[in-house]
Amino acid sequence: MNTHHHHNEHDAMSGSDELEQLLKLAASQPAYRPAFFRQLLDATVYILGDSEQVQLQGEITLDAETPVNIQHWEKQDGSSVVPFFSSLALLQQAVAEEEHPFIAMPTRVLFEITQGDHLFLNPKAEYSKEFFPDEVAMLLATGGVVKPVERDIEQETQLLLGQPTEYPAAMIDALTTLFSQRKLVRRAFLALIHDREVDEQPNLLIGLDVKGEQADIDALISEAGMVASETAPNDDPVDFCLVEENARGVSHYLVNHTQPFYQRRWGSWLRNAIPSTDVSSSV
Structure with a gap:
C-alpha cells in the first residue's frame, strides 16, 4: 500500500x-x-x-x-x-x-x-x-462579488451612531463564519449609523479592524458585502468601514463604545508563530 x-x-x-x-x-x-x-x-x-x-x-x-x-x-x-x-x-x-x-x-x-x-x-x-x-x-x-460603492463621509456631517434595536443575528453569524476563514480580520464591530444628509433611514454599519495587503482587504470587503446583503434583516443596506485604533469619529465610537462581535483567536495565531519541535526520537 x-x-x-x-x-x-x-x-x-x-x-x-x-x-x-x-x-x-x-x-x-x-x-x-x-x-x-x-x-x-x-x-x-x-x-x-x-x-x-x-x-x-x-x-x-x-x-x-x-x-x-x-x-x-x-x-x-x-x-x-x-x-x-x-x-x-x-x-x-x-x-x-x-x-x-x-x-x-x-x-x-x-x-x-x-x-x-x-x-x-x-x-x-x-x-x-x-x-x-x-x-x-x-x-x-x-469573481462573483459585487464591488461595493465607496463614499467619503464629510467631516462636518452629523452622524448619529448607536446600536440596532433588532440584533441582526443571522448576518452576524454569517460574517463571523466568513471572517474566521480569513486571517485578515482582527476584530469586527457592529453599529447603526445615520447620515441624515444622505439617508432617511439609519444603516447597519460593520467596522473592520484588518491587517493585510490593500488588494486582499478590498476583496474581503466585497465578499463581506455579498454575505451581508444576503443575510441582512429586511434586505437592509449594510455599510462597511475600516477601523483605525486612534482615529476620531466612527472608529473612536466603535473601538471605545462597543464590543467586537468577532475577535480573531490569538491561540490560532500563536500556534502558527511558534516553530513546532519534532519530539519523535529517531531510532
Whole structure:
C-alpha cells in the first residue's frame, strides 16, 4: 500500500472534495459562497463532449479558442443546460457508467466558451447548482462579488451612531463564519449609523479592524458585502468601514463604545508563530 505524508491539512482533501464540500455549505450558508466561487474559478472541471484536436493529440491544453463539441442536456421545462462536474466520479455517476467522451478544462475556460448558456454543476448529485448567463458573466468579471460603492463621509456631517434595536443575528453569524476563514480580520464591530444628509433611514454599519495587503482587504470587503446583503434583516443596506485604533469619529465610537462581535483567536495565531519541535526520537 502506498502511503502519502501530508504536510498540511489542505493537501489531505483533494480540490474536488473541497469544492463539493464548499458547494454543500454554500447551499445553505451565504458565508461560504465567496469561498465556493473562488475555489470553483480556480478548479478544473469535467464536461461531456469532445474535440477533434483532443482525439488527434491526446492531452492538449484547451483555451477559449479551441473548437469543442459540448453536450447539452434538456431540462424538464425544455430549456437546455450544459452539465459540468467537479469530479470524474460525479460525471460517471451522472451518465450511469455509459461510455462518454469527456474533457477536463479550467472552469474559467468553460465559462468563456459557453457564455450565454445556462450551466449546471453536478446535476444528479446530492448538491448541484445552476448558473445563469448573467451570473457567469459576473463571475468572470469580478469573481462573483459585487464591488461595493465607496463614499467619503464629510467631516462636518452629523452622524448619529448607536446600536440596532433588532440584533441582526443571522448576518452576524454569517460574517463571523466568513471572517474566521480569513486571517485578515482582527476584530469586527457592529453599529447603526445615520447620515441624515444622505439617508432617511439609519444603516447597519460593520467596522473592520484588518491587517493585510490593500488588494486582499478590498476583496474581503466585497465578499463581506455579498454575505451581508444576503443575510441582512429586511434586505437592509449594510455599510462597511475600516477601523483605525486612534482615529476620531466612527472608529473612536466603535473601538471605545462597543464590543467586537468577532475577535480573531490569538491561540490560532500563536500556534502558527511558534516553530513546532519534532519530539519523535529517531531510532
